[in-house]
Amino acid sequence: MALVLCCAMAAWGQDSLRHVSPVRPATNKTLPPARGTDxxxxxxxxxxxxxxxxxxxxxxxxxxxxxRYPLLTDVSVGVNFIEPVLMLMGQDYASVDVHATLNMWNRLQPVLEMGVGWAKTTPDDMNFTYRCKPSPYFKVGVNYNFLFKSEPRYQALLGVRLGYSTFKYDVTDVTYQNNYWKEHQQFNIQGISSNALWGEAVAGIKVGIWRNWSLGWTIRYHGVFKYKATESGRPWFIPGYGPRKRPLSFTFSLSYTLPLGHGKQSSQASTPHNRHTLPKD
Amino acid sequence: MKWLSLILLTVALVSCTDNSCYDHASALPLVRFYETGTATQLSLSDVVIRGVDAPGDSILVNGETVDEVYLPLRASATTTQWVLEYAGDAGLADTITLQYRSIPYFASAECGAMYNFEIKSVTATDILIDSIAVVKPVIDNGTDVAIRIFFPPTE
Structure with a gap:
């Protein structure tokens, strides 16, 4: 009986070994590339x-x-109008400009700004009235859009500008007093001609608000490279710059964007189905 | 958030503009006294300084000790004269004559408008004064020395 039992167990053990699946290495198997692969x-x-x-x-x-946006992504034309609004609230000067921006690859943006600036101030406790008639100014520069991977409607920008203006100013109603010699005079200085060249570092954002219309805000840190001083004085206000000694300015603009190449985005053209083909024998 | 705070702080600091006038509100020639030869700065003691034809014979310096003085010029004239009386003695005095052109000038919004003076010539009598020199031909509202007056060395 015991012998029969041992033989049966040995036979069962051999039978169970036969059912073990052998390991089949796949090292020699080469999977073909997926259909449509470059x-x-x-x-x-x-x-x-x-x-x-x-x-x-x-x-x-x-x-x-x-x-990836095309070389000529879009063109924007806008108007910066914050300073006339501030002038209505009591500011002594204003510059208003129109600007055109070419958006290249939704990344680099050459900018041209043209505007007019003017000023009139009679400071408290001072002895003069300063007037600058509306005078033109020009700025050229470039922006870099850090949100170049996003839609052009939303932009975060850093840029630089080079500005130039030629203008005339008057200083009138000047009262001059010399206490020792007991002199009291009034005089005007009129038609002082000047010009200025300056640079700006620009940081700003642009947000689409409705269809192709958008609003933009910038803060500008600027400095005068060169200005014309005469024997009659130095300008207080520079059109497009603001007060000569003030290093910061702000803009707020409304602009309209004309798309140029949205239908040619290379992301569409570079999808595998459009571009990749199977090799031909 | 830290970056935003830093940017706002920077903007606030940079946007602060100073409305003070750190120069004079009028153009005054600064005259300083020196010793001939060594160019050492001198002090004049017990000196009286007054303008010729000044209203009410007004005196600018009355018996004080000075090593420099601002001499206001008449904007309505082209010549201004100053008398320096030494040791309170009217007989021991020099007269300085300045000829100039008055130029209406706008300095800045902080300092205002004034007259600048372009010095054409300056002369002095030689009772005690050795020589006189203009070192700043256009007098503005700055604080630089415009005229140097040299006296002989004291023994």
Whole structure:
């Protein structure tokens, strides 16, 4: 009985070993590339250049994830009108300008600004009235849009400007008093001609509000490179700059954007279905 | 949030503009006294300084000790004369004559408008004064020395 039992157990053990599935190494099996894979990818896959392959795949993924905008993305035209509003609230000077911006790749933006500035002030406890008639100014510069991966409706910008203005100013109703010699005079200084060249560092944002209309805010830190002083004086106000000794200015503008190349975004053109083809024998 | 605070603080600091006038509100020539040869600055003691034809014979410096003095010029004239009386003795005095052109000038919003003076010539009698020199031809509202008066060395 015991012998029969041992033989049966031995037979069962051998039978259970027979049911174990053998391990089949797949090292020699080569999976074909997915349909639609780039010819270059297939070539590198065959050559075993996996590092370059992974790098290319990563770049392709980024290209699919982030839109790439065309060279001529859009053109914006706007008007900066904050200072006339502030002048109504008591400010002594104002500059108003129109500006045109070419948006390239939704990243670099050459800017041209043209405007007019004027001033009139009679400071308390001072002996003069300063007037600058409406005079033109020009600025050229460029912005860099840090939100270049997002829609052009929303932009965060840093930029620079170079500004120039030529203008005339009057200082009138001057009262002069010399206590020792007991002199009391009044005089005017009129038609003083001047000009100024200055630079600006610009930080700002732009937000689309309705269809192609958007609002923009900038803060500008600026400094005068050169200005014309005469024997009659130095200008207090520079059109487009503001008071000569004030290093900061602000703008608030309304602008209209004309899209140029939204239909040609390269992200559309670079999808695998449009661009990739199977290699031909 | 830290960056925002830093930016706001920077903007607040930079946007503060100073409305003070750190120069004079009028153009005054600063005259300083020196010793001939060594160019050492001198002090004149017990000196009286007054303008010729000043209203009411007004005296600018009355028996004080000074090493420099601002001499106001008449804007309505092209010549102003000053008398320096030494040791309170009217007989021991020099006269300084300045000829100039008055120029209406706007300095700044803080300091206002005034007259500048372009010095054409300056002369002095030689009772005690050795020589006189203009070192700043256009007098503005700054604080630089405009005229140097040299006296012989004291023994």
């Amino acid at each position: 010819e270059e990818v297939i070539k590198r896959f065959i050559e075993g250049d996996t590092t370059a392959l992974l790098d290319k795949e990563r770049r392709d993924s980024l290209r699919k994830a982030y839109k």
